[in-house]
Amino acid sequence: MKVFVHGVGVLGPGIENWNSCRTLFKEQRPYDDSVTPVPMPSILPANERRRSSEIVHWSLGVAQEAVHNSQLSPKDMAAVFASSGGEVGILHKICESLASPMPIVSPTLFHQSVHNAAAGYWSIASNSQRPSTSLACYDSSFGGGLLEAATLLATGQEELVLFAAYDVPAPFPLSETRPLIAPFAMAFVLGKQALPISLSLLHITLLSESMAKAPTTMIHPSLESLRLGNPAARGLPLLHTIANNQTTSVFLDFLDNLQLQIDHQPCRPCPD
Amino acid sequence: MGRVKGLEEVSLKSSLSKFTCRNNQLAWLGLQQDGFENEIVAARQQYGAHRIGVLIGTSTAGILETEHAYQQKDPVTGRLPATFIPRGQYTQDAFSVAHFVRQYLELTGPAVVISTACSSSAKVFATASRYIEAGLCEAVVVGGVDSLCLTTLYGFAALQLTSPGPCRPCDATRDGLTLGEAAAFVLLEKSPRNGNSQTTALLGYGESSDAYHMSHPHPTGQGALLSMQASLDSSNLSTSDIDFIHLHGTATVANDQTEDRAVATMFQAHTPCSSTKGWTGHTLGAAGAVEVVLGDLCLQQGLLPGCLNTTNVDPSFSSHVLLENQERPIRYIMSNFFGFGGNNCTLILGKL
Numbered sequence: 009m010k011v012f013v014h015g016v017g018v019l020g021p022g023i024e025n026w027n028s029c030r031t032l033f034k035e036q037r038p039y040d041d042s043v044t045p046v047p048m049p050s051i052l053p054a055n056e057r058r059r060s061s062e063i064v065h066w067s068l069g070v071a072q073e074a075v076h077n078s079q080l081s082p083k084d085m086a087a088v089f090a091s092s093g094g095e096v097g098i099l100h101k102i103c104e105s106l107a108s109p110m111p112i113v114s115p116t117l118f119h120q121s122v123h124n125a126a127a128g129y130w131s132i133a134s135n136s137q138r139p140s141t142s143l144a145c146y147d148s149s150f151g152g153g154l155l156e157a158a159t160l161l162a163t164g165q166e167e168l169v170l171f172a173a174y175d176v177p178a179p180f181p182l183s184e185t186r187p188l189i190a191p192f193a194m195a196f197v198l199g200k201q202a203l204p205i206s207l208s209l210l211h212i213t214l215l216s217e218s219m220a221k222a223p224t225t226m227i228h229p230s231l232e233s234l235r236l237g238n239p240a241a242r243g244l245p246l247l248h249t250i251a252n253n254q255t256t257s258v259f260l261d262f263l264d265n266l267q268l269q270i271d272h273q274p275c276r277p278c279p280d
Numbered sequence: 281m282g283r284v285k286g287l288e289e290v291s292l293k294s295s296l297s298k299f300t301c302r303n304n305q306l307a308w309l310g311l312q313q314d315g316f317e318n319e320i321v322a323a324r325q326q327y328g329a330h331r332i333g334v335l336i337g338t339s340t341a342g343i344l345e346t347e348h349a350y351q352q353k354d355p356v357t358g359r360l361p362a363t364f365i366p367r368g369q370y371t372q373d374a375f376s377v378a379h380f381v382r383q384y385l386e387l388t389g390p391a392v393v394i395s396t397a398c399s400s401s402a403k404v405f406a407t408a409s410r411y412i413e414a415g416l417c418e419a420v421v422v423g424g425v426d427s428l429c430l431t432t433l434y435g436f437a438a439l440q441l442t443s444p445g446p447c448r449p450c451d452a453t454r455d456g457l458t459l460g461e462a463a464a465f466v467l468l469e470k471s472p473r474n475g476n477s478q479t480t481a482l483l484g485y486g487e488s489s490d491a492y493h494m495s496h497p498h499p500t501g502q503g504a505l506l507s508m509q510a511s512l513d514s515s516n517l518s519t520s521d522i523d524f525i526h527l528h529g530t531a532t533v534a535n536d537q538t539e540d541r542a543v544a545t546m547f548q549a550h551t552p553c554s555s556t557k558g559w560t561g562h563t564l565g566a567a568g569a570v571e572v573v574l575g576d577l578c579l580q581q582g583l584l585p586g587c588l589n590t591t592n593v594d595p596s597f598s599s600h601v602l603l604e605n606q607e608r609p610i611r612y613i614m615s616n617f618f619g620f621g622g623n624n625c626t627l628i629l630g631k632l
Contacts, residue, residue: 009414087489094374094395099343103350106430118435119495119620122339123374123395128621131489137506139487140623141403144374144393152392159410165514181353181360182346185368214390214416216330265330265388 009162012275013208015078015197017070017172018247019047020234021190025073033251041230044190051133059116060129061097062191067126067174068133070195075134075170078197079205082134085197086166089127089142089174090153092239093186095120096178103182126174138166149173150242151262154270158212161200168199173240189237194247202275208250211271215259220267224258246270282460282561283428284309292384299380301342301371302427307381310425310463319467320385320421326473327418334391335408336378337401337424339565339619341393342371344429377425381465389417395565397619398528400424401464402568405627406485408468423465424569432459432564439495447531447562449555450540450601451590457530460561464569466576472632480576483612483630484515490622497534501542503624504616508546511614511626519547522628523610524584525599526575528618529555530562536594539616544598554602558588568617568625575613575629582609 016026022041023029031037047069052060067089075082098121102113119125124142131140139160145152150173157171174193177183202209215221224245226232235244246258253274260268290305291297311317323332349364359365370376378391390411394403401424408420436442436459443456472479488510490503497504512518525547527539536555543553556574563570578585584606593601612630 086487092373092375099346102431102435103347106347106434107350107353111430111434113431113434113438115435115438115495118431118438121431121435122397122620124397124619124621124623125494127396128489128494128623131491131622132493135491137489137491137503139406140396140489140621141394141407141487142396142621142623144395145391146369146373146375146379149375152390155390155411155416156392156407159407159414159416162414163410165410181350181358182368184360184365185346185372217388263382263391266390 009158009212011158011161011198011210012202012206013196013210013250014080014199014203014205015074016250017073017077017195019045019066019070020192020241026077029247030251033248039228039230052129056129061095061120063095063097063174063176064126064129066176066191066193067172068130070174070193071130071170071172074195074197080168080197082170083136085136085168085170086138086160087127087130087136087140088153088157088169088171089124090149092144092146092149092175093178094123094144095125096176096182100179100182147239148262149239151260151268154212154268157198161198168197171196171198173243175238175240189233192234192238192241194240194243206275208275209273213269215267215269217265221259223261282458284461296380296384298367299370299376301345303342303377303425304380306427306461306463307377307425310465311384316465323419323467329386330388331418332387333389333408333411333417333420334378334382334387335394335404335420335422336381337394337404337565337568338374338377338426339395339397339400340426340429340431341374341376343431344427345371347430381421381423385421387421396623397621398564398567399617399619399623399625400565400568402617402625402627403487405482405568405572406487406625409482409485412470419467419469421465422468422569423463424566425463426563426565427461428459441532443531446589447557448589449527449529449531449557449587450536450593450597452592452594454531454533454536456532458561460563462560462563462566462570464566464573466569466572478580479632480579480629481632482627484511484628486510486514486626488624490624492622495620497538497618499538501538503622504539504542504618505545507624507626508542508614511628515628517612517628522551522612522614524613525551525553526571526613526615527553527555528616529557531557535618540597540599547599549598549600552584552600552602554585554587556585558590571615572627572629575615579610579613579629579631582607584610
């Protein structure tokens with residue numbers, strides 16, 4: 009399946025946006041993960057921003073950046089939101105409340121608890137009535153989302169897809185069942201056709217066990233820890249390849265026995 | 281509330297015991313029905329296990345386990361029970377149900393859980409269809425599994441959306457939904473195996489977003505209309521081809537009213553429609569797969585189901601709501617599913 013990358017958004021410890029990510033991956037600056045940026049999804053009205061959860065801010069922050077960088081209208085984009093844990097913060101609050109002597113679930117917390125809360129907020133904020141899918145695939149959530157986005161384009165159903173992958177650590181004690189190293193989110197605007205803005209062409213193939221290669225890793229130890237420590241950060245090697253305009257293949261483990269081979273071809277040099 | 285009796289007693293086979301939770305027990309029970317496992321064995325032989333995908337819809341997976349774990353937190357350390365911590369991945373985690381089904385059926389193709397609230401297991405049909413079209417799979421086990429938990433019981437009650445009695449879709453005095461729980465599975469294939477002419481086909485699907493509100497439908501049913509129109513476009517059918525509209529029909533005041541507006545805008549009063557939630561309750565993330573199975577039965581047996589428990593159709597409605605069952609051959613069914621977050625999906629089923 010062939011898809012073009014028209015825009016990228018990214019947010020993680022020591023990574024403020026796509027531009028900061030590119031300078032990092034081109035080794036123009038050292039990696040300092042001591043500061044985790046605060047997402048600022050200005051596309052959400054202020055009152056919704058106050059009410060909504062941390063993970064909504066992370067996912068909409070990168071979605072907004074990718075759309076901005078693509079110079080395309082979000083109204084024309086289908087959305088694929090991929091997250092392993094989804095609304096872990098809201099889930100924690102609900103479980104705390106249900107374990108109290110007077111169990112109750114607030115109406116606001118309840119509608120914010122659905123896995124597709126972030127995608128719902130996105131469709132409202134971006135005013136897009138195109139289809140929207142929210143999915144989960146444990147450590148393979150990035151790959152599951154990329155497959156969904158690619159099949160939407162490959163089957164001709166959609167011309168443009170916003171794909172966001174994001175996960176944040178759960179609060180204690182829920183965190184003990186699924187320890188994540190740090191919050192991380194990234195987004196692509198993907199399309200069927202090459203545009204002057206296009207950064208890359210991706211050719212995505214699903215490999216069975218017998219065809220699988222060693223997965224592509226990050227050389228920097230902290231970035232490799234991040235890749236393994238947050239399901240959304242499984243996309244880091246692909247971001248690294250895009251940032252460096254490399255014509256190469258990225259191998260991404262998918263479930264326990266499959267792999268995605270992503271052949272990357274730059275469309276133009278990334279501006280410095 | 282529609283509770284599946286004796287579910288707690290179901291034991292999964294020992295190699296899969298780590299998956300034990302109400303949601304996977306329900307999935308297991310669903311997989312035992314109607315010779316489904318035998319069909320999978322045959323499909324595995326024909327296509328190979330790696331060419332069969334697993335796509336399951338659920339809204340809350342095994343969250344009940346986490347709710348219980350929080351009730352048993354250590355009062356000093358605040359930690360969850362040591363027995364729960366390593367099992368979170370196999371019970372509470374959203375993907376756990378697809379993980380369980382994939383291992384139980386010994387399939388090795390791609391697998392994903394879609395969780396878009398009450399449209400979850402309708403959306404998996406659309407995704408499965410694209411997987412097959414894109415050549416990722418020859419066949420896909422498509423399903424929906426959602427089990428009762430405190431989050432949804434208290435949550436829907438807090439939104440004042442639950443009825444004190446059995447729900448009455450489209451009734452003038454309807455007063456909310458009845459929660460149910462269900463597991464339903466379908467094997468979706470590119471073409472019928474063994475030349476089976478009695479097969480029901482997924483002929484098309486439509487998806488859309490309301491882009492309006494997190495928990496209220498768009499008042500004019502605009503998002504629903506987009507989804508319904510997209511389903512007709514993808515199946516190359518027109519409104520006059522549709523014999524029956526299987527409504528989302530949750531029996532909440534707002535859902536049924538906006539769905540009536542959308543259906544009446546598209547079909548006027550020509551096409552019979554009804555909701556089967558009176559028979560099943562609202563099984564949330566499982567509703568899509570459950571109602572596809574019901575739609576299959578209706579097509580094969582020539583049945584148009586009426587709205588169970590409904591006595592007086594809301595006089596403000598303009599669509600043609602069925603109160604009684606009718607028996608006559610039908611060819612095409614349109615099925616609607618709407619979820620929180622304004623997430624809409626419409627499926628079209630037909631006889632080949």
